[in-house]
Amino acid sequence: MTTRTAVDGRAAFDARNLLIHAALIFGSVVMLLPFGWMLATSLKAPPQIFTYPPTLIPNPVVWQNYVDTVRAMPFGRFYLNSLFVAVSVTTLQILTASLSAFAFARLRYRGREALFLVYLATLMIPFQVTMIPNFILIRYLRWYDTFYALIVPTAFSAFAVFLLRQYFRGIPVELDEAARMDGASSLRIWARVIMPLSGPVLAALTIFVFLGSWNDFLWPLVVTNSNATRTIPVGLASFQGQFNTDWHLLMAGSVIALLPVLLVYILAQKRFVEGITLSGMGGR
């Protein structure tokens, strides 16, 4: 940004630009290396894995590793479990949150602000604080190792309420007043006016909640105990427990676990980045 004449300013700009790209490309390699290393190992035969120095390109390419992995661990089942749980949690969270957000943004009643503060206060509570009593409750309800345990406690989100309320408040109130004039009920206004106009925020929230649920680890680890209910991350971790040093299988399992999410991410990059950064909080 120093002041120079136009001519050599341009030259400096190009040189600097080159430098920036060099740094960014180096960074990209660092970011991609673990993925590459994972993929390469997943296709190697064990003798090649345990040689020194390590080589990146698998030779021969052993697709059989994937067959062995799927035979050893029901990854198909884990997919289905994860999918079922993530879809249910996302649907329920958005449903419950949008109804409440509507009440906070649009209805007028006594105690609204106080109640909203209570909702906000629950945002401060880390999940780990409620984890143990929830676990005990789940056992008491005989929900241990069932989908209820995975879905129901995570179906409510104060954060989603907060996010949706902010958005709903930006929708012109004249629209629902007009609808009310025409005799529409509140439920109808929620369904026909507010929700259809909230596409962007709902899309963002959907991606955020879905991904959070798909990648969630601690809670599913605590409440599942069989392959019938294990989600992908927990299934992969228990796979690790059994095949401790079979790196070709563990890496094949990791590739299997990552593939669907990464594919969807690459296809819908912009939405993903927006959705996650917008909804931000949980990122890990």
Add this chain to the structure above:
Amino acid sequence: MGVRQTPHPHGNHKVRAEGAADVAPYSGHTTFAHRAKPKLPLQAHMTAQTASVSQQTSVSRWRRYRPDQQWEAYLFLLPSFAGFLIFVAIPVIASLALSFFDWNLLSPPEFVGVKNYVQLLTSDRVFRKVLFNTFYFTVTIVPLQLAFGLLLAVALNRAVRGIEIYRLIYFMPVVTTIVAAALVFQWFFNRDFGILAAAIWELGAKTGLPIRPPDWLNDPDWAKPAVVVLTLWKNTGFTMVIYLAALQGVPRELYDAAKVDGASGWQSFRYVTFPMVSPTTFFLMVIQMIGAFQLFSEAFVMTRGGPAQATLTIVFYIYQMAFEFSRMGKGAAVAWVLFIFIFLFTFIQTRLQRRWVHYEAGGES
């Protein structure tokens, strides 16, 4: 929607959204088309956590309450309210109560007063280690991640070309399942056949220097940095994207003005960029600190908390107490200590922010 923060046609350059105060008010001018396609609505959620403080319903356009909507509203609130009551509110209290008991789920709970807490604070050597580890992770991960994230964002912001592809790559780890990431890093850090160790051996052989790779995951001194590296790899993309959005909201004129005044590249970073993104830095710092306090999966998969408890974190300790040793009361006590820490440190940061976070004139602070 409150989270719109790119300069928009009607507005002044309102870059940030750190508080609910600027997070929402519906302005009558906003056109409908504009709303239908909001621009990158990054980052304004900013604070859900910190916002609660300033969350005031300053918008006075709400009309008086309508008695006929009272019960209707309760019905709308009922599903989520019931959920919070059962799975959040009651468990928080239950967790506090539980921390004053010894309970292994088999025999009846036994009231022990503050014994669990006293033990944690005085005689529990492992817990001391756990606290140290957690602070170690916090003070390494948070600054490094902020620095890398900002650096990358500044570079990306200047690169002009290729933003999309770089962002695709840098953000990839963010969507990655942490268990898979931890597995590959475990393999990555393998001393005998890992790629990193091989590179270091090679470097040693080529240069003749006496360097040899440490046995990362089996060496208490090196296991922690390995976890830090994994966390940085996983989360820096998130930091970068948030910073990038903030940078794109910094008005061009400020840089032009700095240039006219003869500022160097570093000076315009130091005196324009840095203060302009400081609210974002504050936001990221708070959520990353909370995240670092809650570190678990990384250590669970990669190192199992070891070696010699070198990577045992607070949350890991809660997990161990409750689900490996069946000591529900002690687990709950640790969880409450975590809660208090998070609360305290968030509070302190909110206080300190006045000293260094720059809000545009008229903004709250």
